[in-house]
Amino acid sequence: MGLPGASAVLALVTALLLPLLPPQVASATASPTGRTGTSPATTGTSRAVLAGVSPLAAGTSRAVLAGTTYHVDAAAGSDAAAGTSASTAWKTLGRVNAQTFAPGDRVLLRSGGVWTGQYLDLRGSGTAGSPIVLGRYGTGARPVVDFADTAVGGEGFGVRLRNVSYWEIGDLEITSGQQPTDRRRSGVLVVGEGTGAGDLAHIHIRNMYVHDVFGTDRRTGGINLHARGTATGPESTWTDVLIEGNTVDNVADTGIQTMTDALLNTTWAHDMDAFRDLVIRGNTVTRIHRDGILVRSGLAPLVEHNTTDRIGESTTSALPYLDDIAVVAAQWMYATTDAVFQFNQAFRTRRLDGDGQPWDFDQRVYRSVYQYNYSQDNEGGTLLVMDQTDDNVFRYNISQNDLDRSVGVFHLVNGSGDLKVHNNVFYRSAGQSGQMTGTSTGQVAYVGNIFVNQAGGAYSVSGSVTYDHNLYWGTNASQPNDPNEIIADPRFVTPGGATGLASAGAYRLRPDSPAIDSGVAVSPSGGRDFFGTALYQGAPDRGAHESAAVPATVLLSDDFGDGDAAGWTTSGGTWSAGGGAYSQTSTAAAESLAVTGSATWTDYTVQGRVRLNNAGANAGLVFRYAGTADFYLFRLNDGTDTADLYRKSGGTLTLVASASLPVTSGAFRTLKATVSGSTVGGFVDGAQVLTWSGATTGPSSGKVGIRMHSSTATLDDLRVTTP
DSSP, rough: SSSOBBBBSOOOOOTGGGGGGGHHHHHOOOOOOTTSOOOOOOOOSSOOOOOTTTTTTTOSSSSSOOOOEEEOOOTTOOOTSSSSSEEEEEEHHHHTOBOOOOOOOOOETTTTTTEEEEOOBOOOOTTTTTTTTEEESSSSSOOEEEOOOOOOOOEEEEEEEEEEEEEEESSSSSEEOSSSSOOEEEEEEEEOSTTTOOOEEEEEEEEEEEEEOOSSSSOOOEEEEEEEOOTEEEEEEEEEEESOOOOEEEEEEEEEEEEEGGGGSOOOOSSSEEEEEEESSOOOOEEEEEEEEEEEEEESSSSOOEEEEEESSOOSSSOSSOOOOOOOEEEEEEEEESSSEEEEEEOOOOOOOOOEEEEETTTTEESSSEESSSSOOOOOOOEOOOBBBEEEEEOEEEEESSOSSSHHHHHHOOOOOEEEESSOOOEEETTTTTTTOOOOOEEEEEEEEEEEESSOOOOOOOOOOOESSSSSOOOTTTOOOOOEESOOOOOSSSSTTTOOOOGGGSBBBTTTTTTTTOOOOSSSSOOOOTSSSSSSSSSSSSSSSOOOOOOOEEEEEEETTSOOOOEEEEESSEEETTEEEEOOSSOOEEEEEEEEOOOOOOOOEEEEEEEEETOEEEEEEEEEEETEEEEEEEEEEEETTEEEEEETTTTEEEEEEEEEEOOOOOSSSEEEEEEETEEEEEEETTEEEEEOTTTTTSSSSOEEEEESSOOOOEEEEEEEEOO
16 A cells, blocks of 8 residues: 555454444454364454453463462552462552563453553563463453553553563553653554564464554554664564454554564565564454554464454544554555465445555565455455565455445556456445456456446456456446356345345355356365355356355256146147147237146246247246236247346236347247246346346246247246255
8 A cells, every 4th residue: 555554343342342333343253264264273262251360361271381470459459469369469560560570470460450550561581381471360341551641761552562472461451541742652562672672472462452542653553563673773573473352442553563674674684574473363443543454574474353444544533643644454464475364354444545445465465365355335445456566366255335436446556466356246336436447567367256336337458457257247337358258147145235244145146146157266266265165066156155055956847758748738829749849839829828837836947948930929938827817927029139027917917127139030049037035037048138126016936837929939848946
């Protein structure tokens, strides 16, 4: 996005934050999954307090060296006490800051306690297998650290880990409130700088609630990790960083971020790998002044199951020293290689002077992936790709009504490298007309996507852009050159009806979708679709859903090979079965009908080969036939060169949908009609030509057959299946 920054929001939030979130965020859930689609053991993002002891304080499954447990009680403690039991607890955080902790130690703040005008500046390091733990004890609300306008060296923070390793912290509430002083402030600050800086390891931050913290520049905000220093100072890096299950709300500038000053000078070496084994998982980031979740200088980071909402000048604060923000994004990466961002969701990211996307391959991002993410109502579109990027993939994501205020769905700047965009769903309802796809000097391949575009917007036709096996539906200005395109309704379950990851099943394919088994394999594929189905189930599908639909049940099949029409009932015309087909040979009959099957059939697919036998003829398939006065008809009309859908109700035949296509007599055409609830689809020779969702007043069940008017026609290979 030109400048480093981003944003985020999750669905499982505390009771304090829950009223602030939109319904889609409050209800969204997701299960932890590994970066390649497998399901490794994970640490949970919601941890119950058992037996009155912080789950962090309870340690982990690995062997832990014995240490000392220190208790801190804001109401009943005493700094003159030993601090080694609940009855001899310390009182102030200043007493904690005076202690240098050893491997295996635990520092527990009493639940319900409030420390105002105080902060934690923690000293000492643990070791592998024996981290130092900061957590809580007792039952009730999280301990509150309100650091107000306190500062160390001019910088404010609720918790600081400076030049230390092997710490696990969590289960605290951190805030400062609005303060008049213009200074840097962070809820949690992890910093490597000066004497003691270097290669640091194992910083785990879990289940923190950071809110109402307002800093003065982009290096401040909710949870910040920062390698600081001059060209001649020691350089810091981190291995094994976990930021999990935290809630960050109403902060300036950024929600969660990593940063190294190696990006600002040329003598430090780790501008692309200052953070290794970095996992940012299950966090909720809302109402942020600048960016949501931003990974700088990461080597193979994993960012998953996070949620962002209202990113970009969206705090409640009007403090005069807050930066004037030009561009933001929700969850993004900068100077990073081999990143995986998956199972995240992003809502309502703002476009300020530009940008405003949920996802962003920013400068110097290589071999990275966005997959299985959901975005909705983000003002700048869906994806930004900056220059100095290459070999990145955007796959199996769903975008619903991301706006087009920064070019369109995609914003690819000149200088961006090769990008593969495959098997995504982009759904845009009326009111958006910006460009659908983007181009740059790099090669961009759009493969196997579904574009539902109800308001216009061109597709890039630059020579650096290719399209293959995509499905297009709606208003498609400047239709791209796609040699294997399908232009048809994709037959989603409830398009436009999702509110987040938990309801993204709205974009599953119905069993009669033309996207099923019509796509192309892409390698590497990621191994699974958006919903967890293994790839591939038969031939590949288009879009984010690889359908594993239950094989159709055959209700009826008749190829008339036996030379008779047993089970058929006719009305009007002259009918005969012979030569492996069933024909009506009289043009004198006004309406000719032949039907078979069960009156109890409701939702099904009926398919047959139909031949019009005289010039200007019309004939087609009957379904939900409840009698000569009540049925549906999908027919071809040689007189008008159309495929028409009719409803006959109470004896009145009404045209309800029509599509233009060449129709000639004398040749068989394969007709198919699908009916599910109130929705009807019509297909000719495998391509969907119309859909209609008004089947609410006609018959809800009935037989199948063929019907014509003043025409002769032949039916063969009739087949009825469900679902």
